[in-house]
């Protein structure tokens with residue numbers, strides 16, 4: 001069949017009902033495209049129009065939406081991404097996950113911008129999509145199998161897949177799903193797929209090729225983007241050491257989670273830094289495609305080539321469990337990847353159990369620093385064996401059942417990522433208000449507070465402004481779909497930022513944050529949107545789209561019952577300092593929340609005001 005060219009988008013989404021085995025087509029209007037861009041934004045909008053409030057995440061009514069962005073399928077740097085939206089069993093609010101696997105690119109070759117899955121199959125199935133054809137294939141022989149086993153059985157050069165492991169089948173609340181060696185990590189998409197008896201999604205290679213509407217402009221933008229990335233120190237650090245590059249500055253600033261966020265550093269912490277891992281495990285690039293930053297790596301672990309654990313995994317399944325041997329952490333990572341579990345939530349949950357066991361709240365043989373016990377616990381969780389059945393519900397549910405809420409390190413049910421907010425107050429606000437829970441990818445001020453040194457980590461000043469800015473910005477990037485990590489190079493290497501002395505930038509950001517943020521040049525992103533689709537989009541429209549998308553997600557969460565009381569941090573972060581912190585810091589959250597709500601247009605309970613929603617066309 002001859003190849004057909006598409007300029008960025010087709011505005012067609014396929015909707016599949018697993019209960020009735022019916023298929024239909026949804027059209028996306030150009031207005032919706034302009035307002036919500038694609039990826040996460042359009043996924044949320046389609047979800048908002050369909051999801052009944054208050055439904056059981058494991059019920060037939062839950063919906064999974066997988067969306068690509070206008071850049072998916074192009075050769076723009078770091079654009080091989082797609083997004084999933086669903087109601088999360090872990091948080092009972094909207095779950096969303098971004099992934100760098102190739103499923104989205106392949107879906108687009110079939111002429112679909114996205115995929116909506118509703119209903120529930122009575123028995124295990126694989127969904128196979130090719131052009132307009134959908135096949136409901138029996139998957140009984142795949143049920144119970146680990147992710148790599150299934151991938152080896154059904155994968156080929158002519159298809160891309162999304163696969164869940166036994167943890168997803170068993171509805172472990174934080175089960176994930178794999179697209180190649182990249183994962184839809186957080187919030188339990190794997191468990192929702194499992195509840196629908198959906199073991200795999202398969203897309204065969206189609207006939208469409210995504211080409212830019214303005215090819216010359218696109219090539220120029222690509223070259224500019226690559227120039228920025230190739231001279232940006234943060235991007236180069238990630239290229240050399242992966243996300244484990246973060247470990248050094250986190251350790252230096254005493255904010256590494258150690259033993260369930262009890263300490264901020266450890267004498268063996270150097271073992272999990274990117275530099276050490278590169279030297280010891282002889283790492284090589286192993287990335288999403290296409291990518292110019294190249295943060296993904298593989299290396300030699302336990303005598304075989306394996307994916308280098310992300311910083312989050314090194315922290316949550318490593319230092320936070322009292323483990324600093326990277327071969328063991330790689331082993332834990334493997335178990336999670338094979339069974340299909342989010343390593344952050346798995347680590348946060350096990351850390352809670354270890355502390356609860358020490359305090360006598362539960363009677364489980366699980367201790368900090370014992371790798372053999374961790375291996376047993378991870379397998380028990382994935383397979384729901386013994387206490388694993390409880391661990392599969394995450395730290396919020398566990399602490400609700402056994403006590404110990406003050407040291408359940410989660411927000412809205414989602415376990416916290418690997419940056420202790422007592423060492424960066426802006427990150428504390430970011431975790432507290434993030435739409436999907438204690439997530440570092442909703443806003444990531446810790447980089448400005450620590451690594452880049454633009455903001456003082458120990459003050460609340462300027463933090464609400466930065467959290468709001470990053471939330472809007474990242475929502476827009478996740479809707480294009482382009483990797484968030486491009487944000488460093490593509491904004492900090494632009495002309496004005498580059499010629500301004502760092503001390504001046506730091507002064508402006510800290511003292512006049514709104515003014516400083518208004519000067520940030522992110523025009524390359526809407527320019528990419530225009531070059532690919534032919535649609536004009538100003539920088540202002542791009543950022544307002546990001547804000548609209550973020551607020552829509554917040555609105556959906558408030559419909560599910562989220563209020564101000566949920567925008568908080570675990571007591572440990574608010575009232576207890578790290579045991580090794582001489583300054584005895586805790587996060588002064590309350591004044592930051594008040595300011596943030598004012599900036600956001602929320603009422604006193606954290607609900608977006610009607611007048612503000614109207615302004616955003618919501």
Ligand code: SF4
Pocket residue numbers: 078079080100286287288290291292293294295296483484485
């Ligand atoms: S920078 Fe890393 S996460 Fe982003 S697209 Fe590249 S490999 Fe993937």
